[in-house]
Amino acid sequence: MVKIGNISLPEFPLLLAPMEDVSDPPFRAVCKDNGADMMFSEFISSEGLIRDAIKSRQKLDFEEEERPFGIQIFGGDEEALGMSAKICETVNPDLVDINFGCPVKKVAMKGAGAGVLKDIDLMVRLTESVVKSTSLPVTVKTRLGWDDNTRNIEEVAERLQDIGIKALSIHGRTRMQMYKGEADWTLIGKVKNNPRINIPIFGNGDIDSPEKAVEYKNRYGVDGIMIGRAAIGYPWIFNEIKHFVKTGEHLAPPTVEQRVEVCRKHLHKSYKWKGPKVGIFEMRRHYANYLKGLPNIKEYRSKLVTMMTVEEIDAVLDEIVTKFAGFEFEPSKIELINYHEKCPVN
Template sequence: MRIADIDLGDKPLFLAPMEDVTDPSFRYVCKRFGADMVYTEFISSDGLIRDAAKSVAKLRTYDYERPVGIQLYGNEIEPMVEAARVAEAARPDLIDINFGCPVRKIAARGAGSGMMRDVPKMVEMTRRIVDAVRLPVTVKTRLGWDEDSKNIVEIAERLQDAGIAALTIHGRTRAQLYRGEADWTLIGEVKRNPRMHIPIIGNGDIDSAEKAAAAFERYGIDGIMIGRATYGRPWIFKEIRHFLKTGEQLKQPSVHERVELAKLHFAKSLEFKGDKVGVLEMRRHFSCYFKGLPDFKPTRLKLVTLNDPAEIVATLDYVAERWGDFDTSEIVPQPLSHDV
């Protein structure tokens, strides 16, 4: 599969952009486990053109994570065009437009999936951004606004005509948020549409190697984007790739292996964000890496309240010592409650 000149190989796996999750440290560990393409957290166009520190910081990418995309969202065309130019100057491999975020505060003002209520504006914004930058432009969106307006087949054609290089579709409407099961049938319909010639990437509820393999087989999509299932489980990319090649399941990482991964992730978080922010932003990951261990609550509370990096590392070492013999095949993955 190719996005413009970016060769992603056969059946590539994408890390979904997720607010407060896909920072450089998390992207680092996902790349280590085989994510073929990663994205920044989504960035507000308004914040970017106002030079807001938080938005500008999200532009930072690194050569080791290429190919990497910067994802933008906004509800007005001119600021989005300007933000795309700013993002291009940060030297990503592509720019992705978020037309999929269902969060009320985003969608209610017409950004994210809220743009699905004004398809002409969505298409015009996309066309203007494509014309404004030299990098490939891609889009992530949903099936439609609600059950009565699942218009993704039409939208896909119009976005392709506007010049996008690839399209990612989440298999829910905005009204569904993340409730119920993702419906991949319309994703497959977009892919089978003879008018479509750009890559189609499917997204929604892929939380196992078997589901990924079945999605490739059943719907013919070019790639799969994985969001919530990566949280606390970045090795899912390795699991899927192994299953696609061999038809066999990989053994789940041991507690010792999870501890070493958590320590690496933590070290990268401190490296990229400094001690204070690095500690705070790792707390959600610590909870998920070890979810399912018996009698873990007191240790979890330490990991999410300690502020001293050395004490946190010592606590992780204690986890390896205390639960080192636990059979991790008994742990049922608990996905994150949202992605964008």
């Protein structure tokens, strides 16, 4: 069992990474159904929360079924971060997470997200402000460093642990790498195996198959894995990894019926949470991922991204189930979507 403060997670938990404009309540719901052990809100601007920005406030929404659940905040001002942690407390999440990892220019260049990696003393002060402002467990998600000359995650881990964080998630790239190249887990392993470190360490970056998850678990000794891009359109990745960890065997790929069922649930939750116009529009980005691997699917996909009502979309999904009934998907490694966080500042 892995403990984050008073939160108990199963042995080797799988966390859904917070992804801006992706990991909203509808997406989180289908990931939870398919084995995610813990998840987080999209990241929320501390300044936006304090200004009562509608989009920032909306990101605080979550369902009881999502627990344990963390709200992730970001910012570069100590007072604002502390105040936003108090606001987060009002909706009773299980923890508050601080984003020191977003690499996008309009966040990092304003001294927030991964931009804080250039000033570790500031990172410590910001984190301490949040720890002192809330009774909830505080965790941090960050990167290896700003660039290859400042891969200072070992120092960061010790100093943040010393001021009271309860877990640390590390993405195996620097800020300058953005999402390019391969994630380097070597330093993540060094942090985990540092005898001074006694908080859970979660690794993040490029996990795209059950085999890789088990390989990295064994090689680097991390307490769990945070999965982001691999879950987009394929929430089954969580249960597939769990099954492989337990048995060394692969689960069969989800059937057409299972894929459409999850896609439909995602759609209906998106419609309910965001409203008919936005809910249907924002769902369009997900159809290609859910239906990937089906032959000659372009015609149906074109329909799905032009339909304007849930009823029409449901009818097309029914057609797909009928058309491809009995189709057997080939087991294959998940292709990581070229996801770049937009990180809008609200």
